[in-house]
Amino acid sequence: MPEDVVVVGVGMISAVGLSTAETAASVRAGTARFTETSMLDHRFEPFVLAEVPEDGLPDLAEGLEGMGLTAREARMLRLATPALTECVKALPAGEPAPALVLALPETETTKPMDGATFLTRLARQVGATFDVKGSDASQRGRAGGLAALGQAAEAIRTGRAKFMLAGGIDTYRDTYVLGTLDAIEKRVKSAANLDGFIPGEAAGFVLLAARSPAANAAMALVSPVFEAIEPGHLYSKEPYRGEGLSLAVQQLVTSGVAKGQIQEVYSSMNGESHWAKEWGVARIRQNGRFSAEHGMYHPADCFGDTGAACGPLLVGLAAVGVVRDSRRACCLVYCSSDHGQRAVLVVTAA
Numbered sequence: 001m002p003e004d005v006v007v008v009g010v011g012m013i014s015a016v017g018l019s020t021a022e023t024a025a026s027v028r029a030g031t032a033r034f035t036e037t038s039m040l041d042h043r044f045e046p047f048v049l050a051e052v053p054e055d056g057l058p059d060l061a062e063g064l065e066g067m068g069l070t071a072r073e074a075r076m077l078r079l080a081t082p083a084l085t086e087c088v089k090a091l092p093a094g095e096p097a098p099a100l101v102l103a104l105p106e107t108e109t110t111k112p113m114d115g116a117t118f119l120t121r122l123a124r125q126v127g128a129t130f131d132v133k134g135s136d137a138s139q140r141g142r143a144g145g146l147a148a149l150g151q152a153a154e155a156i157r158t159g160r161a162k163f164m165l166a167g168g169i170d171t172y173r174d175t176y177v178l179g180t181l182d183a184i185e186k187r188v189k190s191a192a193n194l195d196g197f198i199p200g201e202a203a204g205f206v207l208l209a210a211r212s213p214a215a216n217a218a219m220a221l222v223s224p225v226f227e228a229i230e231p232g233h234l235y236s237k238e239p240y241r242g243e244g245l246s247l248a249v250q251q252l253v254t255s256g257v258a259k260g261q262i263q264e265v266y267s268s269m270n271g272e273s274h275w276a277k278e279w280g281v282a283r284i285r286q287n288g289r290f291s292a293e294h295g296m297y298h299p300a301d302c303f304g305d306t307g308a309a310c311g312p313l314l315v316g317l318a319a320v321g322v323v324r325d326s327r328r329a330c331c332l333v334y335c336s337s338d339h340g341q342r343a344v345l346v347v348t349a350a
Helices: 020-029 071-088 115-126 141-157 175-184 243-255 274-285 307-324
Strands: 005-013 035-040 046-049 099-104 131-139 163-171 201-210 220-222 226-229 262-267 290-297 331-336 341-349
Touching (some): 005 071, 005 141, 005 307, 020 307, 099 141, 099 307, 115 131, 141 201, 141 331, 220 307, 262 307
Parallel strands (some): 099 131
Antiparallel strands (some): 005 201, 163 201
16 A cells, blocks of 8 residues: 655755745745846846855865866755755654655756766765665756655655655856846846746755654655646747646546645746746636635745745745644645646645
C-alpha cells in the first residue's frame, strides 16, 4: 500500500527573509522588497530586482572559486546553503543523508548549466547534507520545483526511500538573462513596461518522509503531483487557451486527493497578465471544487519571480500556514513554466 507523504522540514531564503520563519512572516504581512540595482536596462535605467542582501549570503566553499563557475552558478550555490542547511536540521539523528531532487533555472545564460555538475558543486558547498549519487537535477523552471517534489514523494510512496529532499534554486541576477528578457522579450517590469515581472532570486527546500516514521514531526500532508503541458505557451506559435493548467487541475480533482473544497490557492503568477487567463479557465471549469471565499496568494508580489525555486517555496509557505492554522486546508499549489509545463498538488493538514 502506498505511503502517505508528509513535509517534516522546510528551508527558505528569499528577498524578504533569510529563513523560513522570516520569509513566511514577511509574506503574511505583505512585505515587498524591490530595489534598484547597479545594472542598467536597455533604456539605461536601473533594473529593479528582488534580491537577497549580499551580507545575508555565505561565501563560496574553499576550492569552488577556480572551478569555472559562472557568476550565476556561484550565486545559486550561495543561495542554496542557508536554505538547505535549515531544511536538513529536521532529519532525525542517525538517519543517512537523503537524496535530493532539484529544480534549476529554465532560462540559460551564456554558458549552459549541467545538472549533475551543479549537484557535485552543491555538495561541496553545503557538505554531506545530501546523497549526491542518488540525486537528480533538471532545468524546468517554476513547474520544475513541483515536479521535483513529485519525483521525491514518489520515491517515498513506493518504499524506495524513507526520507527525500526536494528543492529549487534560481536567480535572475545575470546580465545576459536580464538583457534578453528586457531588450528582446520585453518582459521585465519597468516604468515603460507595466505588463512585466520583477525578477527575483531564492532557494527553497522541503524534507519529505512517509507519514509513519515522521508522524510526530509532520507539518503537512502532500498529494501526488499532477502535470500537463500548455501548447500555447509563451514561446509557442500555438493559440493560448489555458488548457494545460486546467487539465492538471482536472486530473487532481478527479483523482480524489483533494478532500472537500479547496480553501486556499498558492500561485506562481508573477505580475504578467499572460498568467491570468489560464487560472481563470481552470477556476471556472472546476468551480464547484473551490470554496466561494478561498484565499488567493501569489507571493511574487513580495519576493519577485523566483523561477525554479517557486514550487518548493509555495509548498513550504502552505505547510507553515497549515501548522500555524493561519491557512485553511486544503491548499492548492500550482506552478507554470514559461515553456509550457504545468504542475499542481494539494497540501493538507497532517
